[in-house]
Amino acid sequence: MLDKDTLSQLKQLKQNIEDSKEYAVGIVKGTQRKFGFVMLDDGREIFINPDEMQKVFPGDKVKILITTKQENKDAKAKVSGTLEKLIDSPLKEFTGRYIVKGKGHFVEPDVPNLKRWIFIPPQARLNAKPNDFIRCRINRHPYPQAKPQAKITEVIGAADKVGIETDYVVSKFQLEPAWPDNWKSSLIEVNTNDREDLTALPFLTIDAASTMDMDDALFVKNTEQGWQLQVAIADPSAMIAVDSELDKLARQRAISTYMAGRPVSMLPEELANHLCSLTPNTTRPALVCQMEADQQGKIISYKIIEAMISSKAKLSYRDVSAFLDQDGVDESLADCNNHKDTLLALKALSAALRSQRQEHNLVIPNRQEYRLVLNAQRKIDHIEPIKKTSAHQLIEECMIAANRCAANMLDGQGIFISHPGFRSERLADVKKLAEEQLSLTDIDFSTPQGYQKLMKSIDDDKLEFPLRPVLSRLLERSRLSAEVLPHYGMGLDKYTTFTSPIRKYSDLTVHRLLKSKIKLSKTAAVKAEDLAIMQQGQDNSRQARYQMEQWLKCQFMQPLIGQTFMGTISQINSNGFTVRLDDHLIEGFVETRLLQQKYSFDPMRLRLTSKSQTIELNQAIEVVVKEVDSNARSIRYTLPEPVN
Structure with a gap:
């Protein structure tokens, strides 16, 4: 039997071991x-x-x-x-594929770096069939027995279901929470007493022919100094109560997601396409930015007011650009001819606004975007470049002008769009490239002024090296911010957007903040958690669209395995390079470690070099379709075998 001293020593020893x-x-x-x-x-x-x-x-x-x-x-x-x-454990719900192996029923989770199947007990299978896409909820965590279980909450559909790709990503990213049955009863009646009546002004809307959720309408007239421009923006905040169930769900969605074959609206369709939309000859509440611009395109004064407006026409981008490109002489475009003076004034004003931005701020060439055209089975028929017309440019300049006024009016408190320029860890590379390619020295490229000087010094036609594409891949992504931060990409000390409140919750929030300024009432600070929800929603929307399109592209490329195509190099990293095919406009990755030659990577110039070949951005190259994995959403190319 141990005495008290021995027990005390053992207890102390145990404590010492625990403390260590x-x-x-x-x-x-x-x-x-x-x-x-x-x-x-x-x-x-x-x-x-x-x-x-x-x-x-x-x-x-x-x-x-x-x-x-x-x-x-x-x-x-x-x-x-x-x-x-x-x-x-934050993993509560997820999507995946239903797997039956022998007597076992499992879900293969579509969760990054979760490489295991999870058992689904008999009572939780919801009549799913093998290989169905499903949504599940964890009902037993693996800790500590390492035996997790899940319950099916939704059978999204079979792999051959028409539109399964879109249905799946909508469920995966929860883009479409159900609206409450009584959402209409929660709407606020529009108070017209505090709004200026501008219904007599001939506002007009320019948008895609198929667009239903029209956010904006324009009115312009010539003045002795230059122009008076009025940008009217639909005002859903006039109808949606703050923190109502409808408002919370819109905040969760954060943004309308426009996927090929199925747009997912941020607001209920009836609200987005009808009650709020600036449809022609219908009185609607709006926030109107009234600007005076001089002949050089400088905004010399502005104010933002609450108003009621009635758009007098909806014109398509296609018709307006055709009309403007011929300086208004095409008499076949009757709708445009009815608004000839307004359109020609808008053309002159937008050119002056753009010239002003080019001189004092930054106008960077837009990266080419592409659109998927689907067939009746909602598979890819073809992909086409999106062409920015003169009408698109006109609208863009007017919206930027209005957004800049809104950023000024917020006076440092609200939601801003920040773009911090180059990633801090790449500034040394930027400095070397600027000196090597442009002979620019002693400039701090971490400042807005330095960034602007660099970008304005680039003449793409005179440089053999793809400097602009390389620099564009060293940039941070723009983000939402509750504080005023510069937007390097536009050369502005502050910027926000309020011109898409039907489609973006951040813009809807800016509407509310602007109206507080108009009424001289106290402006509530934007909560960090709300800003994070909006940013996450926007990120989810972008990811959902990418994953859906990549899935369709994999299906399109599957029959083309083994075929050879010409393409253009669009991305380069230490592992290889991405090529966009000239014919089909679909990207695939070439992994250099699988090629016959050994390549070295230059991270500053984004260049791969072997004994016989140099790989650079925007370079034409021939590739072979090597491998397509629809489950992983992966397309791989390789280089053709050398001819002996």
Whole structure:
């Protein structure tokens, strides 16, 4: 029998052993293999072996015991750990594919770095069939027994269902939450008493012929100084109560997603396409930016008011551009002829606005965009470039002018669009390229002024090196911001948008902020969590559209495996390069490690070099379609075999 001193010593020894252990809290990171890591706040990556990884999902917040030096040759981390506690698991719902193997029924999750099937018990299968696409909810976490279970909440459809690609991404990214049955009863009655009556003015709308959710209408007239421009923007905030159920769902969607064959509106269709839309000869509430511009296109005064307007016509981009390109002499375009003076004034004004921006700010050439044209089965018939017409440019200049006025009126409190220029870690490369290609020295390219000077110094026609495309790939992405930050890409010290409130929740929010300024009432600060929801919604929309289009492109390219095409290099990194086919306009990746020659990568010039070949952006090249994986949404090209 142990005496009290011995028991005390054993207790102290046990405490000393416990005190010597190192515990930490971190986030689980999955990999393409079966092992994983826990990312700690101090930057350390703690290796988790395959058995431990079976107990958690990527993204889980866990407490771990940091144990020994890692002996596994596959591991990158220096130390390993074991799981002590599951703190939180953000993975609640997800989409995937229904798998039946023997007597087992599983879902193959469509979740990054979650490379395992999850069991679905008999009572949770919802009559799904093998290979159906499904949406599931986790009903048993794998911690600690490593036996997770899921429940099917929606059968999205079979692989051969018409439009399954769009239906799937809509469910995956939750782009279309159900509207409450009583959403109409929650609408506010428009108060016309505080609004100026501008219904007599001949506003007109220019948009795509098929567009129903029309956000804007224009009125312009010549003045002694130059022009008076009025940009009327539909005002859904006049009808939607802040924090109502309808408002919260619109905030969750964040933006309308225009996918080929199926647009997903941010607002209920009746509200977006009818009650709010600036349809011709219908009185609608609007925010109107009234601007005075001089002959040089400088905005010399402005004010934004609440008004009622009635657009007098809807004209298509195609007709307006045809009319303007002929200086208004095409008498066959009757609708345009009815508004000839307005259209010609808009043409002259937009040219002056653009010239003003080119001189004092930045007008960067737009990157070419493309549109998928689908057939009756909602598969790709062909892909075509989107051509920006003179009518598009006219609308763009008017909207930018109005948005700049809105940014000024917000007076530092609201939602702004920031573009911070070059990524900080690439500034040294930018400096070397500027000196090498343009002989620019002693300029700080991290400042708006330095960035603007660099961009204005580029003459694409005189440079053999693709400097502008290279620099464009060293840029940060523009983001929403609650504070005033420069927009480098436009050469502006501040910028916002309020011109698409039917389609973007951030613009709807800016409407509310502007109306607070108009009424001289206290402006509520934009909550960080609301801004994060809007940004995440916009990011989800972009990802959904990309994944849907990539899926369709994979199906289109499948029969073309083994065929040779000419293309143009559009992206380059250390692993290879992306080529866009000239014929079909579909991109695929060429992995250099699988090629016969060895290539070295120049990260500054985005250039790959072998003994016999140099790969640069915008270069023409011949490729062979090598591999298409619809499940992974992956298209791979390779180079043709050399002729002996």
